[in-house]
Amino acid sequence: MPAFDWREHFSPFIDSLNHSDQAAWAEVLTAQLIRRFEDNPHGDMARWHAALQALPSDLPAKVELNSSAVTVTSEQPLSEQDAENLERGLRGLMPWRKGPFNFFGTHVDTEWRSDWKWDRVSPHLADLKGRTILDVGCGSGYHCWRMAGAGARQVVGIDPGLLFMFQFLAVKGYLGDVLVDLLPIRMEDLPDNLEHFDTTFSMGVLYHRRSPIDHLLDLKGTLRRGGELVLETLVVDGPEGFSLMPEDRYGQMRNVWFLPSCPTLIRWLERAGFRNARVVDVSDTTTEEQRQTDWMRYNSLADFLDPNDPTKTIEGYPGPKRATIIAEKP
Template sequence: MEKILQQCHHLKIDHYYNEFEVLIKGKRAFLDHARGNFLKFKKILESIPEFLPSFIELEGRAVTIGDKSDLTQKEYLLLRDKLEQLCPWRKGPFNLFGIEIDSEWQSWIKWERLENHIGNLKGRRILDIGSSNGYYMFKMAACNPLMVLGVEPQSSFYFQYLTLQKFLNQDNVFCLPIPHDQLPKMNQYFDTVFCMGVLYHRKSPVQMLKNICDSMRSGGELILENLVINLKQNICLFPKNRYAKMRNVFFIPDLLAMESWLLRAGFTNIRCVDVTKTSFQEQRKTQWIHTETLKDFLDPNDPDKTVEGYPAPVRAIFIARAT
């Protein structure tokens, strides 16, 4: 986290230095006295040696770090055990020194859906909201942006990111263990913002979009991926209790409602570039997760419905410009 402070002048965020300093010192104190899952995962991270990879590959479907021949058999088994202790691995895949982390989500599928629709990321200042273990940030890093800043409050995902960075050492990629609303207000700073799989967890989605728009320079690009109802009637689903067994799902808009939200928040040039029903190829059970997955969230007698009787998950990607 201190690297963000060290890079403040280089990244032209001098104006926010004091706010970042207060935030980072607070989070550092929290981690120094971590309890619960943060303490558990912190101990795992600290017990992983710093192996030197012979190569790094960010552009393939799997983010690849080194080769099995870089490690002794003892080191390989130690690292595999530590990586397994960091489960569940939701996003990926990754290959660390020959250890194939077959994540729950085949995240390369989503990346390939969107990568030909977005602007060139070279030299850009990027925010990734809900960055998980950094899979998409590392894909962005391959495009040589000025910086990628992720925010990820989930302890397991944040320490997965730190573990990967231990070997990748990407000096233009950063992550803070915070939700988006704890980030200092950085008016008209970001060139590109990714917000994928987050908005439906927010009780006030339009306000979140407005805050995102305010943080972007005029003409900046938003890449928004969200659960949707595949209709064009300007309506929203508000689940009574759970959606696909998730408690924290609030508004699921249809395609026109999503466009209306973006317009209300100050975005223009709105394009829906993809609408895809989540498949068992993209999200499935593997040995790297120990929890339920898509198959468990759907009605066993009708895969077009969730177990609660709502439409099965469909996700859309919207691209819009900040005003």
């Protein structure tokens, strides 16, 4: 089997940058991808590529992007061999964390019901039709597909996890030439002050940042003037100025730094230069929304909560509550 050809997947996006006002980004991105795939390739990449290649590819398929599960279907039934290859390929891309997905009738029940988050957020968004969108920390790209289904002109997801990238390509392989891409890079790998996107999403990222204000400033730099930020993050109850900083771990996660109150988060956004910042949703995260499944067999939320008081984490902090805030760049 030939090795994974990163240029085949990313050259169209890089070419589009070169034909726009982002030639400098194209040059930087190309160097980053060479380092990622050629200079220091991940040890599991060949296995993930083999799993991707196992998925049926010789039958007409269509993709539904506006249902709860991003769904790949075909009027032609799978042969016994295709069905076996499909199961092997999808299982080879485990664990599946963000979704759900459905491939030819096989339901991939992901750890997160990401469709629930989309249903909470999407009614409050500006019309996405024709917009250029950045999704920071996009995971497997589930929300990227929902954004495309809502009419976005172009969607760019970024997430350094290479397994997420292969899960994303499992869907994209059935869509052909679409302006939806997942770049395996970090937020800090983007050029400063791109001012390229109409809407930027950052969902489930802020609390992992040691410097949340710097993250907000970086997000603002990705947006055109008048662009919209959609920010979703862990919060706690409290007055303006209050923020929880865990002593060590939060829900067994070491990389959780700040959980602000909603008024504090609004103030952070205002200090970062955003306007019209408003909270559009606050929801407790439950073990129905995040849980262990047959497609994600590791510990999940139920294992990170106090067994005697599920309103608290195992460390005794308030249980996970997430707020979505929308703001604009002046």
